[in-house]
Every structure is written in C-alpha cells, then in structure tokens.
Amino acid sequence: MNDTVQPASPQQTLLQNLIDELIAVPVVKPEDAERTLEVPRGCLLREWMELYWAALERPEFLDWASRFHIDLDTLRIKGATLEARAQTNGTANVRTFALNDDSGWWQVAPALLWIAQRIDPGEMGLPYIGGKSANPLYRFPRQIALAFYGYPDPPNDAQTKVIVAELKASGLAAIDENGHTTSAVIKERNAQLEDFQVIADTLETVLKTHDPFEQRGMEDTPVSLTSASVSASRGGPRFKLGPLLERYALPIPQDAERAKALVQRLRDHRWPALPYVSEYVQTGSPILSYRHGFANVEDGRYILRRLQALCWNKSPMATIDLEEFSEPHPDSALAEWMALGQQELRTFGARPAFQAILKKHSLPADTPCCSAQPVMSVRPATTAG
Numbered sequence: 492m493n494d495t496v497q498p499a500s501p502q503q504t505l506l507q508n509l510i511d512e513l514i515a516v517p518v519v520k521p522e523d524a525e526r527t528l529e530v531p532r533g534c535l536l537r538e539w540m541e542l543y544w545a546a547l548e549r550p551e552f553l554d555w556a557s558r559f560h561i562d563l564d565t566l567r568i569k570g571a572t573l574e575a576r577a578q579t580n581g582t583a584n585v586r587t588f589a590l591n592d593d594s595g596w597w598q599v600a601p602a603l604l605w606i607a608q609r610i611d612p613g614e615m616g617l618p619y620i621g622g623k624s625a626n627p628l629y630r631f632p633r634q635i636a637l638a639f640y641g642y643p644d645p646p647n648d649a650q651t652k653v654i655v656a657e658l659k660a661s662g663l664a665a666i667d668e669n670g671h672t673t674s675a676v677i678k679e680r681n682a683q684l685e686d687f688q689v690i691a692d693t694l695e696t697v698l699k700t701h702d703p704f705e706q707r708g709m710e711d712t713p714v715s716l717t718s719a720s721v722s723a724s725r726g727g728p729r730f731k732l733g734p735l736l737e738r739y740a741l742p743i744p745q746d747a748e749r750a751k752a753l754v755q756r757l758r759d760h761r762w763p764a765l766p767y768v769s770e771y772v773q774t775g776s777p778i779l780s781y782r783h784g785f786a787n788v789e790d791g792r793y794i795l796r797r798l799q800a801l802c803w804n805k806s807p808m809a810t811i812d813l814e815e816f817s818e819p820h821p822d823s824a825l826a827e828w829m830a831l832g833q834q835e836l837r838t839f840g841a842r843p844a845f846q847a848i849l850k851k852h853s854l855p856a857d858t859p860c861c862s863a864q865p866v867m868s869v870r871p872a873t874t875a876g
Contacts, residue, residue, distance in 0.1 A: 501533030502662070510658050512633055517651040518740060519633070519644060526633040536610075536639050538778050540631060543606045544621045545785050552599045559586070559594070567616035568607045571600070574616070606781065609772050611635050638766035641672030643680075646762075647740045649721040653679045666773070671765045680762050682720035683739065689716055690741075691757040693732055694750050704747035709733070786823035793817070 499507070512528045519526055530537045546552070556563065560578035565585070567574045573588040573596060588596040607617045615635055634644045640663050645651040653676045657664060664674035693714050701708055710733025716723035722730070722738055736743050741757075744750035771777060801811045819826040839845060846856060 501531045501537070504531040505534045505536070506658050506662055509636070510655055513645070513651050513655050513658075517648045518646060527630040528633050528636060530631050530636065535773065536631070536636060539606070539610050539639075539772070540620065542778050542781055543603075543610060543617065545782075546602045546606050547619060547621055549599075549602070549785075552603065555595060555599045559588075563619040566619040568603060568611075569616045570608070570614040571604060573600070602781075609769065609777070610639060612767050612769070613638055639768070639772075641666055641766055641768045642674060642676065643763065643765060645676070647683075647738070649683065649738065650676055650679055652721060666768045666770070670767045670769055672768070677765070678719065679721060682718040682723070684760065684762070685718035686716050686720050686722060686735075686739070687757040687760055689714060689718075690732070690735065690739075691754045694744075694754045694757075697732075698747060698750055698754075704750060706743070706745055709750070710743065782822045783824055783827075786820035786826070789820045790823045790825055793820075 508528050508531070512526065516523075516526055530540060556575075560583075562576040562583070565574075565576040571590050574585060575588075576583050577586045579586075588594045590597040590600060608614075611617050615632070615638065617635065618632065620631070637644055642654060642664075643650075645654060654674065657675050664672045667673050693712060694709075697709050697712055698704065710731060712732040714730045714732050714735055716730065722735070730738075733743055742749070742753065744753050797815065797817075801813075801815075805811065819829065849856060
C-alpha cells in the first residue's frame with residue numbers, strides 16, 4: 492500500500508487559503524487594514540499576477556515612476572488612473588495621474604491598464620507587487636482575489652458562512668453566461684433583503700407602540716423570519732431584534748431618530764452588483780500572448796544593448812565582432828522558433844540517409860547535426876556605423 496501523501500494542487504491550496512482567510516476574518520470593517528492572502532503558483536489568478544508584475548517591472552514604467560519619486564508601496568491602479576504618494580518640491584502627497592494630464596502617464600500606461608482592468612474590472616485598485624515593493628511577494632488583496640472568481644467580499648457573518656461552506660463542499664462556483672457567479676451566496680443575499688424588510692416592519696411597529704423609545708425593549712422585541720436565509724433556516728423562525736441586528740452587522744439604534752434612519756436604510760438597501768468575470772480572463776491565451784510580447788521586447792532590448800556595447804568608442808566604419816551568442820528569452824517567439832527548429836533537425840538526424848553518411852565517415856550515430864543549445868547571434872551588421 493502506498494502511504495505517500497500527494498501534495499495539494501494549486502487550486503486546492505488557493506481554496507484553502509480563501510477558506511482560512513474568511514474564517515479568520517469573516518467580515519472586513521471599513522476601518523480595518525487591507526486584508527491580503529497568498530496566491531499559489533499554478534492557479535489562474537497567479538498567472539495574471541505574474542503578467543501584471545512583469546508590466547510593473549518594465550524599465551520604461553520604473554523610469555517614469557522614479558521621475559516623480561513615487562512610493563511604489565502606495566501605488567493603486569484604478570480604472571485608467573494611477574494613485575500614489577509622490578514627492579513634489581520635497582513634499583510627499585498622494586497624487587492621481589490621469590491619461591489626459593501632463594505627467595506622461597499615458598505613455599507608460601497601455602500595457603498596465605490592459606492587464607489591470609482584466610484582473611480588477613470593478614476598479615477597486617490594484618497595488619504594486621514585486622521585488623521593488625515591501626508588499627509581501629504574491630500576496631494579493633482579499634477583495635480583489637474574491638472578485639476575480641466572482642465572489643463579493645461578504646458584508647456579514649451569514650454570507651461568509653455560505654461562501655465557506657460552498658468552497659469546502661464543491662470549490663469555486665461556476666460563472667454564468669452573463670459573467671456572474673452561480674454561488675449560493677446569491678440566494679442568501681436575496682433572502683437577507685427579505686429579512687431586512689421584516690426588520691424594518693418590526694422597528695416601525697416598535698416606534699408606533701413604544702413612546703418614548705426604549706432601547707432595551709426594542710432589543711427584546713421578537714421577530715419572525717419567513718425567508719430562506721441562513722438565519723431563518725438555522726436559527727429558527729423567531730429572534731430577538733437586538734441579536735438579529737448584530738447578526739447582520741447592523742447598528743442598534745439608541746433613540747427614535749436613529750431607529751427611523753435605520754428603517755429607511757433597510758427599505759432602500761440594495762447589495763452592490765456582483766463582480767463581473769469575463770470568459771476571456773478565464774483562459775490562458777491572453778496571458779500567453781502578452782508573455783510573448785514582453786519577451787520579444789526583451790530580446791530586442793538585449794540586441795540593442797549588445798550592439799551599443801560593441802560599437803562603443805569606435806569609428807563609424809570600424810569592424811565589430813559579431814561572433815557572440817546568447818540564449819533568447821524563453822517566452823519569446825524566437826525561442827519557440829528555435830526550439831521547433833532544433834526538434835526538426837533532430838528528426839532529420841535520425842533519418843537512415845543521414846545515419847548512413849555518419850557511418851561512412853566513421854562518426855558516432857548520435858552526432859548532432861547542429862548545436863543542441865538554442866542561441867541567438869547579433870547579426871547582420873558588420874560595421875560600427
């Protein structure tokens with residue numbers, strides 16, 4: 492019997508990280524520090540994060556950011572803007588860089604915005620990640636991680652419990668044809684809206700029948716829930732109003748005016764729209780396309796740097812040595828073409844006719860017909876000019 496424990500898959504690790512985070516902090520309050528979680532290598536969000544990181548590490552962006560002395564750890568990309576703490580005349584202030592201002596943001600923004608708007612279509616704000624940031628490597632905002640997979644950040648314990656139970660039982664919920672989650676939390680949200688109306692009705696009754704308003708009596712008022720919410724189904728149909736308000740993270744009014752304001756708030760309450768998840772984002776093809784694009788640029792930059800070095804301090808017509816080889820970026824089109832060419836040459840080398848030539852010249856049967864290592868050469872220039 493094999494007792495070897497199989498390591499968890501990236502998706503399983505991500506699920507467990509989400510579950511652990513939601514159990515540790517069921518509801519994030521407005522005054523709380525931003526919550527982040529570890530996103531393991533191999534899952535889809537991590538691949539998008541690495542693409543985003545590659546765009547942030549591009550020299551043209553870092554050069555632009557250094558001109559404004561931008562504190563990268565305060566950076567947030569929201570929609571088409573970049574917000575960060577920047578220094579002006581020795582004073583650091585939060586500044587918003589827009590495409591139509593004179594900062595030059597528009598020149599370095601296209602690649603970053605294309606990627607950021609796919610990861611964060613809700614424009615909550617992507618932080619800086621990567622080696623030049625104090626942000627722990629590959630930790631990502633909880634709210635954005637949940638939204639990437641279609642989940643809202645739960646506003647109360649009951650919705651958190653629904654999401655956690657679902658993640659434990661069946662994993663991430665599917666996305667429908669409209670780009671929204673099919674999670675059970677949708678049913679819970681709708682049922683809670685019904686509960687809110689019952690709570691509002693109960694508060695109005697208390698206001699009409701208790702004059703003057705008395706907080707303790709209000710809290711002890713019984714409430715009957717008839718919805719399909721977790722509270723109604725698990726806690727029984729009858730609650731006391733005070734504990735029920737706490738259960739839904741609602742304030743307990745201390746006087747009649749606050750009770751009236753809460754009634755109006757409950758009457759008007761609507762949940763924020765569910766996060767939108769594009770089908771396009773759920774595939775690997777756009778990631779691969781951008782990786783190739785970045786790698787192709789890096790190959791070009793390398794060739795340019797080497798040509799500049801070879802020509803340095805030489806006359807325009809001086810001969811330069813081009814017998815220099817290096818490996819292309821592994822994600823570039825050139826590397827792909829060269830790997831394909833190497834495979835074709837190996838196939839050619841295995842042909843009987845080629846093997847006959849090797850035998851005729853007393854060469855080993857595994858003699859390579861070309862270098863086994865893919866390399867690129869700085870050519871075809873022959874003069875420094």
